Amino acid sequence: MKNNSVLIIGAGIGGLAVGIRLAAEGFRVRIIEKNMKPGGWLQPTRIGGITFPNAGSLVTMPEQLENLFKATGRTLSDYLTFEELSPIISFIFPEENEYTLYREAADTVMKNSLFGLQDQQGFTAYGKRSDRILDEYLPKFFSKPYRRSRNPFASEFGFRGLRPGRSGRSISERLFTSEELRSVHSFWSMFCGGAPSESSHFYRMIPSVMQRWGVLLAKGGSEALVSALEKLFLECGGEIQYNSEAEAIQVYNGSVTGVRLTDNSIRMADYVISDADTAFTCRSLIDSDRFRYATVEAAQMRKPGISLFIYHMAMHSQPKAKRPLIGFNVIMPPDMKQWEQELFTENRLPAHPLFYLHVPSLIDPSFVPQDKGALSVICPVPNIDSEVNWPQESYRFRDRILTELQQYFDDDLRSRLAGERYITPVMLEERFNSFKGAAWGFDPNQEKTEIPRLPNRCADIENLYLVGNGAHPGPFLPGVLQGAEIVHREIINSRKGN
Numbered sequence: 001m002k003n004n005s006v007l008i009i010g011a012g013i014g015g016l017a018v019g020i021r022l023a024a025e026g027f028r029v030r031i032i033e034k035n036m037k038p039g040g041w042l043q044p045t046r047i048g049g050i051t052f053p054n055a056g057s058l059v060t061m062p063e064q065l066e067n068l069f070k071a072t073g074r075t076l077s078d079y080l081t082f083e084e085l086s087p088i089i090s091f092i093f094p095e096e097n098e099y100t101l102y103r104e105a106a107d108t109v110m111k112n113s114l115f116g117l118q119d120q121q122g123f124t125a126y127g128k129r130s131d132r133i134l135d136e137y138l139p140k141f142f143s144k145p146y147r148r149s150r151n152p153f154a155s156e157f158g159f160r161g162l163r164p165g166r167s168g169r170s171i172s173e174r175l176f177t178s179e180e181l182r183s184v185h186s187f188w189s190m191f192c193g194g195a196p197s198e199s200s201h202f203y204r205m206i207p208s209v210m211q212r213w214g215v216l217l218a219k220g221g222s223e224a225l226v227s228a229l230e231k232l233f234l235e236c237g238g239e240i241q242y243n244s245e246a247e248a249i250q251v252y253n254g255s256v257t258g259v260r261l262t263d264n265s266i267r268m269a270d271y272v273i274s275d276a277d278t279a280f281t282c283r284s285l286i287d288s289d290r291f292r293y294a295t296v297e298a299a300q301m302r303k304p305g306i307s308l309f310i311y312h313m314a315m316h317s318q319p320k321a322k323r324p325l326i327g328f329n330v331i332m333p334p335d336m337k338q339w340e341q342e343l344f345t346e347n348r349l350p351a352h353p354l355f356y357l358h359v360p361s362l363i364d365p366s367f368v369p370q371d372k373g374a375l376s377v378i379c380p381v382p383n384i385d386s387e388v389n390w391p392q393e394s395y396r397f398r399d400r401i402l403t404e405l406q407q408y409f410d411d412d413l414r415s416r417l418a419g420e421r422y423i424t425p426v427m428l429e430e431r432f433n434s435f436k437g438a439a440w441g442f443d444p445n446q447e448k449t450e451i452p453r454l455p456n457r458c459a460d461i462e463n464l465y466l467v468g469n470g471a472h473p474g475p476f477l478p479g480v481l482q483g484a485e486i487v488h489r490e491i492i493n494s495r496k497g498n
């Protein structure tokens with residue numbers, strides 16, 4: 001095959017997935033990755049002998065992974081084993097209330113005491129409509145290349161009847177009487193960093209996806225998933241160069257010619273695909289001093305989303321919780337509206353943070369030696385555009401989290417700490433090149449005016465493609481894997497002259 005060299009920037013899940021598909025078709029594919037390991041966000045943190053997952057533990061829509069392996073003539077189960085997770089996630093409110101999501105909707109209603117009769121009816125209506133949104137969204141938008149400059153959620157994809165412009169909060173206020181149920185049912189946009197009162201209610205598809213296809217955990221965690229993809233990529237003939245950072249995407253006469261690395265070496269390629277953060281790719285890697293590219297302008301127009309403060313605690317032994325915890329928990333603040341106002345409108349650290357509390361030993365017993373303990377907190381915080389001075393603030397914030405967390409445990413947490421590591425938005429920017437330290441790429445709250453993600457194929461730079469969080473159809477393993485499949489399809493079609 002002629003003119004078939006592909007250079008991929010970044011060995012995150014998006015870069016690996018598109019690399020596998022193209023290498024399996026006979027393209028010469030090389031990935032350059034700035035870190036020493038593949039997986040990007042999916043790489044866990046290690047303290048002593050304890051593994052702390054960072055992202056990507058929950059595998060949804062597993063058929064996409066199966067199809068990726070099938071595309072190379074292999075079978076997923078030869079590389080990885082999975083276990084189904086149920087209950088899936090628990091929301092813990094002050095004053096003892098909690099809400100746990102189960103695979104089966106009936107279990108969710110029966111096992112949660114928050115549901116009165118009216119809220120049960122609200123839940124049924126919510127679930128039915130969410131399923132309908134999912135049924136329309138997948139074929140009409142998610143699995144198709146997106147090329148238009150107008151916002152598809154406005155009308156032309158036929159979503160009008162489903163009113164994508166309404167927020168998750170407004171829908172849940174109409175359907176539920178309990179404040180806790182309203183908070184949970186408008187929370188799903190937070191999985192992509194979107195404010196519940198502002199983001200489209202379409203994010204309610206997330207629990208529908210979880211309930212329809214189940215949530216799986218890879219044995220060995222997200223690291224095992226990444227290793228399986230890396231192995232598959234190498235078996236298909238791909239090459240990965242670690243510790244190599246792209247500095248510029250070279251464009252000549254409107255078409256990519258290759259990539260210059262930070263060591264000044266140049267890698268020529270017929271196609272360049274960037275899995276690096278989309279805002280970073282467009283703002284920092286594409287040389288737009290002399291030419292104005294619409295792709296770059298589209299990225300500059302979009303705001304970066306919120307960031308995260310991640311705090312991993314290695315402990316001498318597992319502390320006793322006041323109430324039963326599962327692997328994935330969300331600790332809700334006393335006043336959700338106040339919290340949202342502080343984080344999203346005032347762009348500051350909320351007085352009472354909301355945070356994800358992971359118990360690694362309950363996610364995968366192999367993560368934590370039996371005589372040790374571990375907890376992880378993942379806390380949404382403003383990105384680097386805020387006035388928070390992270391080098392000064394990080395220790396104080398870690399202390400506030402410990403104080404907030406203590407009220408959920410009988411045992412003293414501080415005296416049990418054997419080791420700890422925290423990751424701030426500044427570190428996220430350094431480690432992954434994510435613009436302003438945004439955790440999920442662009443701010444999804446732009447959905448009402450502009451589609452927040454960019455098309456996978458750059459319209460004005462020939463043979464340049466984008467995958468990952470900031471590219472169509474968006475973050476999460478299903479979104480990123482789908483984006484990789486679309487890029488593969490676009491490249492094959494472009495060679496046929498379509």
Ligand SMILES: Cc1cc2nc3c(=O)[nH]c(=O)nc-3n(C[C@H](O)[C@H](O)[C@H](O)COP(=O)(O)OP(=O)(O)OC[C@H]3O[C@@H](n4cnc5c(N)ncnc54)[C@H](O)[C@@H]3O)c2cc1C
Nearest residue numbers: 010012013014034040041055056057058246276468476477
């Ligand atoms: C806290 C959290 C939890 C999550 N949990 C889940 C979950 O349970 N399930 C799920 O489905 N999704 C989850 N997600 C989302 C999911 O993790 C992401 O959507 C996905 O990992 C993004 O993959 P990616 O390949 O686009 O990007 P990344 O993982 O960011 O990979 C990009 C890669 O590019 C490299 N890179 C960047 N710049 C350069 C450069 N200049 N040169 C060379 N290399 C470069 C980076 O080092 C990195 O390896 C979670 C996200 C977060 C933040």
